[in-house]
Each structure stands twice: as C-alpha cells, then as structure tokens.
Amino acid sequence: MTNNSHPLDLAVHLEPVSENLWQGHTQPAYGNMVGPFGGITAAVLLNAVLKHAQRLGDPVSLTVNFAGPIEDGPFTIAAQPTRTNRSTQHWSITLFQHDGQIATTASAVFAVRRETWQSTELSFPDKKPALTLARADTSKAPEWTRRYDMRPIKGLMIDGQQPEHEPDAVTEFWIQDDPPRPLDFLSLTAICDSFVPRIFVRKMGRYPAGTISLTTYFHADTALLSSQGSQHVLGLARATRFGLGYHDQSAEIWSDQQQLLATSHQVVYFKA
C-alpha cells in the first residue's frame, strides 16, 4: 500500500488554494457520531502547517479548539505563521466551511529541535505486549474506531465490555493504525485523541460529551517516530476533575521501545 492511499493520508489530504489556504474534505472512513473524529481534525490542521512553504522545524505543541460542528463535506483551512523567530515559529490555523463560519481554530508551535540534556520523569508503564492481548471489537462503535487496531488493557469502553473492578477514569491500551502505517506527527496527533471521553469510563456508560479544547506536546522528533515504524503504541489516559459540565483528560503515548512520544491534555464537555 503506498502512503497516499492509506485512509489516514486521504483524510489529511489538502489541496493548495493559495499560500496560506488549503482545501480538504472529510472522509467517511474517519466518521464519528456526528462529523469527523476529532483526532483526524487535529491531524489535518497540523498538516496545513507541515505542508506550508514557510514551515520551520517540527511540531512542539498543538492546541485545537473545537468551536462548532464540522459537517461532512469539503472544508477550507487557513494557516499562517504569526511569528517566526530564529529557531521557533508560531502558527494560527482556522478551519471553516462553505458558509465561512469558523468550525475549528488551532495554534501550533514549531521548532528546530536539537539534542540537549534529556530525561523521562515517568517510568515506562509495564504492560503485557500488544500482541498477547485481544483486539477490541469496535463493530458497534463509530466508523473511525475501525481505523485502529486497539488492544485494551483496561477502560476502553468501546467494545461494550464492562470492567470488573471499581471504576476509575483510566484507560490503557495499545493502538495501531489499521491498516498499519509508519508513525508520523499526523498519526500521532490523531492517536492522542483516540480515547473515549473520561466520563464514559468513570461512570461506565454513554453520556453526551465532546472535546472542546485539545493540546498536544510532542516529545519525539522525526527520527524517533520513524524508528517506531508501524508497531502498536501504548496509550494511557486519566482525568483529574469532573464538574460544572466539563472534565479534563491527560494522556501519554509511549512507543513499544519505552520512549514517551507525546503527552496530551484536553477539556471535554459532558452531561451527567
């Protein structure tokens, strides 16, 4: 399978309109309950910077604000550098649809990354390897979940299996694009949002819920991502606080080589 025919590459595909303007199209393969999976929206917004002629370096952080629904169909993305420094670059990105209404806004920081002192402050979570676990049955979940091979350790809440333990807000799984695809910033961005809302896990049920703001910090560079290939990555997600209609979520994505690739934080609307 060539890279361009992978469903993820189709979903993040952008046609240039002018220097700062791109045209894209939602793909049924990444459909959610309503509109596209938020992770794929985050990835296509990042792609508008990755493809930009003025882009400097690799992504360090990305914040996506889901301001309103995205309808299935074409969309336009405007991406422009707000400020370019010697080794960092700040971006403003907006997704709008036919009527010109803003559906999603984002900001990103890119940087030329160089070797420095390094340390990971968390221990690698010692879990059973992906291939010793059963793949989740996502046949009753939204379409986008079938673009992933998910191997739950706990708290997936997609395959209808109820946990046997006291509920907490934690999900642990191995996840891989299906069909397998070498990991890059685009697929890593989408995977950071591939956890169900924490309220589903904590209250063991389905509730109206949706991400309103999503921030991802990239700890890996291109070389580290390439070395991961298309193997499963380990995802962990938890929450600190539910209340007043919103909850947070913090996630870690680890390579199977025990490297922390990204951490991601979001705030989610819920009704419960």
Added chain:
Amino acid sequence: MTNNSHPLDLAVHLEPVSENLWQGHTQPAYGNMVGPFGGITAAVLLNAVLKHAQRLGDPVSLTVNFAGPIEDGPFTIAAQPTRTNRSTQHWSITLFQHDGQIATTASAVFAVRRETWQSTELSFPDKKPALTLARADTSKAPEWTRRYDMRPIKGLMIDGQQPEHEPDAVTEFWIQDDPPRPLDFLSLTAICDSFVPRIFVRKMGRYPAGTISLTTYFHADTALLSSQGSQHVLGLARATRFGLGYHDQSAEIWSDQQQLLATSHQVVYFKA
C-alpha cells in the same frame, strides 16, 4: 486597600480603545528577568475577554503562546469571539506592541457552567498548612516573585536553598498574593504560571529557559473562587519529559479547602 489599587489589578488594567481592542501597560511590580512575568501576561489576556461586552459565562480553558518578547511599556490587546454557541464561546486574543508585531497569542473557551455530576480523581495532597512553613526569601529573584508570599514544601528553587534529597522535577508550595487579594480568575491564572521552569528543579541550577505555550483548565466557578478569599493556595508542579530543547510541566492548584481549582500544562524551551 481597594481592589483597583492592588498591583495585580494595575498590571491587568485595560483601557477600552474599541469593541475588540484594549490598551494596557506592563508594570515594574511584575517584572521578570526580561519583560513581564508570563503569568501576568496570561492574566491580562484573559482580562480582555472578561471585560468584553459580548463575553458569555466563565473561563473553562485558556491557551497562551509566548511568540516573542514583550517590551516594558504599553501594549495593545485584540480580543474577539470566533464563535458563540448556546452555552460556550470561543475567543481569539492577540497582544501586540507599538510596531504592530505580535508578541503573544491566545485562545480561550468560556462557558455558562451548571451543576453536574462531579468527582475529583486525585486525593488532596496532605501537606503542612501554609502558616506553619517559612516564607521563601525571594530578595534575589525577579521582581514579580515579591508579589507573592510563597511557602515552599519542596523544589521552589527561588530562595537559593538546595534540596537535600535526590532531585526530581517536583515543586510543592503554598502561594498567596502579596498584599493578599481575594482569589479570582485573574490571580488564579497568574498563579498557574508561578513555578520556576522544571529544568531548574530537576538539574538544581539556573539555565536559559522560557515558557512557549501555556494551557490552563479552570475547574472552579466564581462562587468557589470567592469562598477561597485571600488564603494561600497549594501549588504542585511536575514534568514528564525533558529533551530536544523542550520540557513539559503539569501543575495543580488546590484551595486550602481541598478543592482542585485549576490544572495547567505548559511546554518550556530550555538549554542544558
């Protein structure tokens, strides 16, 4: 002391220029090594929304991107709603200076918050009360640190005291505006950024470092903040990953009544 004469209120003071435009001025009282303390910049950006005629509800999230240095002196803030829904509102905020160059960008989500099911997933960190601990000597630290009464438990790295234990990237302290000021969204926003860069703590020394992107999630509403009054709040900060010139930081701010008021995440440039 009336509210308006508090140094924090002076630092976040904005004069209206037009519906979406405000004029502010840096204050020496919150000066950092170069330019203003990042927390006060975040607070004044939030204030442009709080004071806006079209503002809906309370802040849920705020992301500030420190795109370039802010010079001491006047600045202009443009704040406009990018999308207003039934109970949520998304904002785009930009700080620029005399030459029109963008220094800081931000986005915020505001919402009308209503009681829902609630849970805090972390236990309140059981620490000695603020008033049983000594106040940190910040006489050799930047000016803004003297706008706070900081009572370190561990890892403050502002008062020159070296830790006796194996270094980690954790700071724990009680903090209060000095002079005391009733807690609100403005002061809480600033406090979320009042930790030194994690690299100082983890490597026990001073290194070139600066926040490039800062995201804060507000778990408290106005009523809860009011009930805190001007008592010390408990701040905890840690990191997950240092490498390739950047590290992250996650922080929790707790009331002395054991309520989680805010969580905050940032990515920081460093050289070490």
